[in-house]
Amino acid sequence: MGHTSGTPSPRRRSERSRRATLDAVFTLTVQRGYAAVTIEAIAAAAGVGKPTIYRWWPSKGALALEAINDKVGGVLDFPDTGDIAADLTSQLTALVALLNSDFGTVYRGVIAEAQGDPDLSAALRDTVIAPRSRACQDRLAKAVTDGQLRGDVPVRAMVELLYAPLYYRFLLHTDPLSTRQVADQVEWALTGLRPVS
Amino acid sequence: MGHTSGTPSPRRRSERSRRATLDAVFTLTVQRGYAAVTIEAIAAAAGVGKPTIYRWWPSKGALALEAINDKVGGVLDFPDTGDIAADLTSQLTALVALLNSDFGTVYRGVIAEAQGDPDLSAALRDTVIAPRSRACQDRLAKAVTDGQLRGDVPVRAMVELLYAPLYYRFLLHTDPLSTRQVADQVEWALTGLRPVS
Amino acid sequence: MGHTSGTPSPRRRSERSRRATLDAVFTLTVQRGYAAVTIEAIAAAAGVGKPTIYRWWPSKGALALEAINDKVGGVLDFPDTGDIAADLTSQLTALVALLNSDFGTVYRGVIAEAQGDPDLSAALRDTVIAPRSRACQDRLAKAVTDGQLRGDVPVRAMVELLYAPLYYRFLLHTDPLSTRQVADQVEWALTGLRPVS
Amino acid sequence: MGHTSGTPSPRRRSERSRRATLDAVFTLTVQRGYAAVTIEAIAAAAGVGKPTIYRWWPSKGALALEAINDKVGGVLDFPDTGDIAADLTSQLTALVALLNSDFGTVYRGVIAEAQGDPDLSAALRDTVIAPRSRACQDRLAKAVTDGQLRGDVPVRAMVELLYAPLYYRFLLHTDPLSTRQVADQVEWALTGLRPVS
DNA sequence: TAGTAAACGAGACGGTACGTCACGTCTTACC
DNA sequence: GGTAAGACGTGACGTACCGTCTCGTTTACTA
Secondary structure (H helix, E strand, O other): OOOOOOOOOHHHOOHHHHHHHHHHHHHHHHHHOHHHOOHHHHHHHHOOOHHHHHHHOOOHHHHHHHHHHHHHOOOOOOOOOOOHHHHHHHHHHHHHHHHOOHHHHHHHHHHHHHOOOHHHHHHHHHHHHHHHHHHHHHHHHHHHHOOOOOOOOOHHHHHHHHHHHHHHHHHHOOOOOOHHHHHHHHHHHHHOOOOOO | OOOOOOOOOHHHOOHHHHHHHHHHHHHHHHHHOHHHOOHHHHHHHHOOOHHHHHHHOOOHHHHHHHHHHHHHOOOOOOOOOOOHHHHHHHHHHHHHHHHOOHHHHHHHHHHHHHOOOHHHHHHHHHHHHHHHHHHHHHHHHHHHHOOOOOOOOOHHHHHHHHHHHHHHHHHHOOOOOOHHHHHHHHHHHHHOOOOOO | OOOOOOOOOHHHOOHHHHHHHHHHHHHHHHHHOHHHOOHHHHHHHHOOOHHHHHHHOOOHHHHHHHHHHHHHOOOOOOOOOOOHHHHHHHHHHHHHHHHOOHHHHHHHHHHHHHOOOHHHHHHHHHHHHHHHHHHHHHHHHHHHHOOOOOOOOOHHHHHHHHHHHHHHHHHHOOOOOOHHHHHHHHHHHHHHHOOOO | OOOOOOOOOOOOOOHHHHHHHHHHHHHHHHHHOHHHOOHHHHHHHHOOOHHHHHHHOOOHHHHHHHHHHHHHOOOOOOOOOOOHHHHHHHHHHHHHHHHOOHHHHHHHHHHHHHOOOHHHHHHHHHHHHHHHHHHHHHHHHHHHHOOOOOOOOOHHHHHHHHHHHHHHHHHHOOOOOOHHHHHHHHHHHHHHHOOOO
């Protein structure tokens, strides 16, 4: 839907146009906010024709998602120092820094758009969230094996307990995200809210 | 911004138009999805003129937010049976049911729109999230006093640890929200992820 | 076809927009040539929105046709001095002058466009050509009654014999149209149309 | 204008492509109407690359004009039975038949396009109209010499008096062209052109 | 019990962006 | 080297909504 034709052969594709388009999405979104960016403006800023954009991406959301993945694509490995609390803290701190950067502005827009676009939602989950969640789950599983974490809680639930508060603040704007709180939040998630008996 | 004139006197306001408009937003959003609903369609469905809508609401988001608050407005009291785990479970279960209903569709749309609209974001926080968060915080504070929860963790952080995973699934669509998992999730948040020593 | 909706009520129509649009078509066509004029350019030059144009006219051709009729609308009466040759000469001379003016540029464009648009072709025939042809036929019929023209040649054929050479030069650009040749041309045609003495 | 480069050497030119292109123009124009035919569609239908078309023809009009000349190119000789009325009737009847055939559809399109394209207009005049007009003029001149036509009317004007009514109906669609009326029309025109006995 | 001023429905308006189409140019690979 | 295929930048297309602005018409307070 939206494609000019049925997925053209990428052999003759202009890498120059691809790069300029992805860069323009990022720049414009940071400047004006995601919702205010139009495909026309992207095309103009990138020095690219609109049909070229529609030839390769079905929507602004798909374009922005690729821009995001293009920016942070390779970073997938989870640290393993042996200390699960320290590893989680360093990883979550990095995520907070990322969400507070220009990247966060674009990411927020994509998440917003995905609320009304199932295809984009699936792509967002599959290319951004799921891979990182899995990397985290692997590290948590090892911590379980090491005896540092309980074995009777699904690692998927652990991931949510650790990451969800960050997204909560990121998307609902109740409190600003700060890298300084991360260590405490990890600790509270690991220790639980009940008093030490 | 968006108002036809400087805040008209609400004395002569037509309650019939207000009701029809709010109902139309809700119905249309459920039918077509939030992003696909236009103010023109709302006006037509409600049998209302466009200027009437712009006279009373600055944007589709503000309109949808009022429709939401109109739907679940009064429910603000937090149960207190003396058992904090049970109270949290019942409350979170109710929220999950709500998010999985038609209400969730509209709510999702408003949250999405708020990502690019600071006014709407603030209104969403102040009228929907903050009051309920405060009610929960009060109940948690009492549980701290009762010795059921630790006193060295801020209640705001507790609220996030409990609610955030629900919003995480609601907005990122990693896993479906189910009322059956709520009790376990509450338990894990309260107990922590470390093994029982 | 092309209408935004099914013929809106003309009661609230903006006369200012109508005038500005018709004037813009004329001005732009004279400046750039009919084929080079776009509806976007018309809208911009008239200070009018594109949808307003599409609301009231189905195509550029229909718009240009109305501009033409707006320009020369009332002139329909055929002179009658009693001398058919003189009357035809004055009328045809006026037509040649018109075709050689800015009007001719627009008229040519409409005739060209009508070649591929049956609706426009019919409208052109019914609103421009047929009424004037009929007026001429009436005058010719009177000349027949007066004994100045043969009665055994259909007046429609007479009209063609008189007018067609003008259109021939106008559209095929074989020779320039000149007002000075008109009298001779009328004379040559009439020699054949006069009653056998 | 439009040429990819400055007139390539026609020695290596593919006759197969030329033929297929000219045939495609004709077929598509008859099928869809001249205005609706695009160069892309011609290229696709002919199994020819677009640059090949632009290499050899400057515009769709030039292409269609060549297709026309390719179709009726050789027919230039005017009959001479000694009877000018009969010769004119047979020739004009043939033209009417041609204009009412598929050829007429393409021809109409070219004439329309020529209204806004001086180059095409000149080419149309020089390659189609002028040669046939000259052939007719020659025949008429002989008839003058033979004493069948007046000597004081320019043969160019005679040509117009005879041919213009056909083009008038062909382009303005006031009445359908019929081969049966031709003899009468020739007669009416000639009555004026015959020498005063 | 009018008179009147507001809010109202309807919808035309000047705009902006949409997603598509065809243009004419250019590049690549083949023959 | 001419050719087919087709991606490219460009720009106009006709449409959908935007938010504003008249219009007459209710409607409900005032006098």
